[in-house]
Amino acid sequence: MKSRYVLTLFLMVMLVSPLFFSAANAQLLGILTLQRLSTLDRLGTGARTMGLGFAFTAVSDDAFALLYNPAGLSQIGKKELTFGIHHSQLDRSDSYRGNLAETSDSHTSLGHIALIYPYPTYRGSLVLGGGVFRVGNSDVEYIRSAYRSDLDGTVTNMFVQAGSIFQYRFGFGMDLSPRLSVGANCVIWNENIEYTEDLSYRGIQDSSYVFTDNVSADLDGISLEFGLLMKFTENLKAGLMFSTPTWLSFSGEAIEDYAWTERNGTAWTLDDPWLYTVDDEYTLPMSFRGGLAFQLENLLLAADASYTDYSQTKYNGIKLYNEYNRGAEVLEPTWNFHLGSEISFPWYPIRVRGGYSYMPIQFVGTEELAYVWEEDPELILNGDWEDYSVRDKRQYYNVGFGCLIDRVLTLDFGLAYGKFERRTLHLSEKFKVTEVTVSGSYRF
Amino acid sequence: MMKHTLNGRALFLILLFFGLVFSGCFTILNHPQVDMETEPGEDYRSCSDCHTHPYHVTPYDPVYDDYWTDYYLTPWWSHEIYREYGEEEIPSRSLYPDREFNVRDSGISTGSPGDSSPPPGTSVSRERIIQTSPGDTTGTATDVRKRIPGKDAPQQPAKRSRETNAQKKAKEREQKEKDKEDKETKEDEKKTSPGKKRKR
Numbered sequence: 001m002k003s004r005y006v007l008t009l010f011l012m013v014m015l016v017s018p019l020f021f022s023a024a025n026a027q028l029l030g031i032l033t034l035q036r037l038s039t040l041d042r043l044g045t046g047a048r049t050m051g052l053g054f055a056f057t058a059v060s061d062d063a064f065a066l067l068y069n070p071a072g073l074s075q076i077g078k079k080e081l082t083f084g085i086h087h088s089q090l091d092r093s094d095s096y097r098g099n100l101a102e103t104s105d106s107h108t109s110l111g112h113i114a115l116i117y118p119y120p121t122y123r124g125s126l127v128l129g130g131g132v133f134r135v136g137n138s139d140v141e142y143i144r145s146a147y148r149s150d151l152d153g154t155v156t157n158m159f160v161q162a163g164s165i166f167q168y169r170f171g172f173g174m175d176l177s178p179r180l181s182v183g184a185n186c187v188i189w190n191e192n193i194e195y196t197e198d199l200s201y202r203g204i205q206d207s208s209y210v211f212t213d214n215v216s217a218d219l220d221g222i223s224l225e226f227g228l229l230m231k232f233t234e235n236l237k238a239g240l241m242f243s244t245p246t247w248l249s250f251s252g253e254a255i256e257d258y259a260w261t262e263r264n265g266t267a268w269t270l271d272d273p274w275l276y277t278v279d280d281e282y283t284l285p286m287s288f289r290g291g292l293a294f295q296l297e298n299l300l301l302a303a304d305a306s307y308t309d310y311s312q313t314k315y316n317g318i319k320l321y322n323e324y325n326r327g328a329e330v331l332e333p334t335w336n337f338h339l340g341s342e343i344s345f346p347w348y349p350i351r352v353r354g355g356y357s358y359m360p361i362q363f364v365g366t367e368e369l370a371y372v373w374e375e376d377p378e379l380i381l382n383g384d385w386e387d388y389s390v391r392d393k394r395q396y397y398n399v400g401f402g403c404l405i406d407r408v409l410t411l412d413f414g415l416a417y418g419k420f421e422r423r424t425l426h427l428s429e430k431f432k433v434t435e436v437t438v439s440g441s442y443r444f
Numbered sequence: 445m446m447k448h449t450l451n452g453r454a455l456f457l458i459l460l461f462f463g464l465v466f467s468g469c470f471t472i473l474n475h476p477q478v479d480m481e482t483e484p485g486e487d488y489r490s491c492s493d494c495h496t497h498p499y500h501v502t503p504y505d506p507v508y509d510d511y512w513t514d515y516y517l518t519p520w521w522s523h524e525i526y527r528e529y530g531e532e533e534i535p536s537r538s539l540y541p542d543r544e545f546n547v548r549d550s551g552i553s554t555g556s557p558g559d560s561s562p563p564p565g566t567s568v569s570r571e572r573i574i575q576t577s578p579g580d581t582t583g584t585a586t587d588v589r590k591r592i593p594g595k596d597a598p599q600q601p602a603k604r605s606r607e608t609n610a611q612k613k614a615k616e617r618e619q620k621e622k623d624k625e626d627k628e629t630k631e632d633e634k635k636t637s638p639g640k641k642r643k644r
Contacts, residue, residue, distance in 0.1 A: 077519035120521035124471025178502035231504035349511035
């Protein structure tokens with residue numbers, strides 16, 4: 001815990017305006033939006049890649065080269081149609097001032113669908129591919145509720161959001177020499193977000209206040225990726241991928257509504273809910289990813305490392321910063337590590353996998369604890385911004401298996417289980433994440 | 445709407461990348477133009493006259509367990525090349541692994557008795573046939589995935605050891621026509637041409 005910042009906006013209920021919020025806390029709200037959208041926490045998808053702990057940059061010998069290293073496309077010799085289902089389960093417990101609230105949220109959707117076409121060549125390889133991949137999960141659900149003696153009432157903060165980050169990827173890979181391949185991707189981001197935030201207060205003499213914010217927004221973006229694949233021997237490969245900065249646009253519409261009851265029993269509702277629009281831009285920094293793969297006939301070992309300096313993230317053209325502590329970083333450079341292995345059996349076309357992923361949280365910044373309180377006769381909307389301290393860094397344990405049917409169809413299953421924990425002065429959050437992917441690939 | 449555009453430097457790097465990639469490199473889409481004239485007495489020229497494999501393999505191709513070799517390594521257009529090789533019929537896939545549907549030369553065994561690996565239909569099976577020496581009907585051959593072309597490849601190009609019925613009939617027809625031509629030529633007391641030329 002570094003510090004705590006309390007912002008009291010001292011607004012009368014009738015004057016609460018998102019525009020004011022934007023002006024006062026634009027940067028902090030930008031950080032909050034990035035966190036909630038999980039744009040920086042993209043886990044990825046794919047049953048085989050998941051089983052390998054997402055260590056796939058140097059392997060990249062199927063359609064997921066589009067996601068991990070487009071140069072790997074050059075290794076594909078057959079046309080491939082692949083499809084996957086992705087299921088996410090998030091179990092979360094929020095302890096706010098000693099009050100525990102547990103939520104469980106699951107989401108099942110398309111994991112990916114992609115088509116690969118190797119162009120017939122006389123020598124070398126030229127492979128084209130395209131597909132859509134669900135790379136991130138923006139489902140968030142939490143309840144923070146506690147009696148606050150300093151406010152003479154119970155405050156509750158409830159947030160429910162649903163969304164998935166999809167990337168449309170179009171790329172190619174080709175051989176520059178028998179040992180060296182290159183590739184490139186154009187990545188188009190798309191996400192539809194719906195979220196509801198309820199801030200409520202229940203004070204003495206049955207006075208109460210409920211503030212509701214319903215937002216429907218779109219996230220669109222674009223980035224480019226360039227990959228390199230080097231085959232040192234028939235057993236050892238190295239992959240490298242570079243991603244350009246990602247330009248994201250977040251726009252949408254929102255409706256704010258509120259109702260309250262004063263201590264004298266007078267109840268008020270808003271006849272005309274407040275409408276407003278959101279139009280923000282983010283620039284995520286470039287990133288680098290490298291990996292090694294050692295492959296024998298029946299054994300594959302793979303390792304990946306990636307680096308992104310998230311402190312360079314920009315919000316509406318300005319590097320994100322903490323408005324109440326300019327010297328403090330809100331995002332930090334991050335190294336991710338992935339390890340995976342795959343064993344195939346000589347007596348039957350089955351492969352089993354195991355992997356490990358270390359993906360620490362990029363946010364060292366703040367979390368908002370929004371609430372309403374009453375200062376008779378006024379009701380005041382407040383926001384506490386508190387710094388995180390990460391107790392348990394995020395890591396995933398992965399398993400999976402796959403089989404080949406009649407030499408043309410592979411079916412794969414992957415499971416990733418992860419957990420992490422973070423805290424502020426008054427809040428403790430524990431996350432347990434279970435990701436399951438089932439996919440099939442037909443080569444012809 | 446996205447307000448950002450690529451700046452000049454980024455655009456230059458991207459154009460440079462694509463320029464280098466597509467300006468000419470190892471990857472070649474089409475076969476170079478070659479003289480396909482046949483030698484006297486030869487019926488046609490086959491890809492296997494020059495190539496030991498219907499597609500390029502490199503010593504750097506990754507290794508896979510036999511079950512997965514065809515799935516990962518054999519290009520889909522290699523079947524088209526088999527057709528160009530003069531095959532009567534493209535090998536088809538079957539649900540029944542014991543059926544030797546993919547054997548290009550029915551008289552050649554793809555392995556020793558009881559050898560269940562690799563299963564019929566994998567590229568290894570095909571490769572073994574292609575790598576078989578002329579006249580060799582035993583089917584013994586090495587796995588080309590581990591062969592470095594030019595280093596330990598056969599000195600003589602592999603040829604098909606047996607003809608299909610359709611080719612036999614075609615050859616008989618051609619021989620009859622040739623005999624007829626020779627007869628007519630002798631009668632006309634003219635010299636015969638050294639051989640028939642055919643372009644592919």
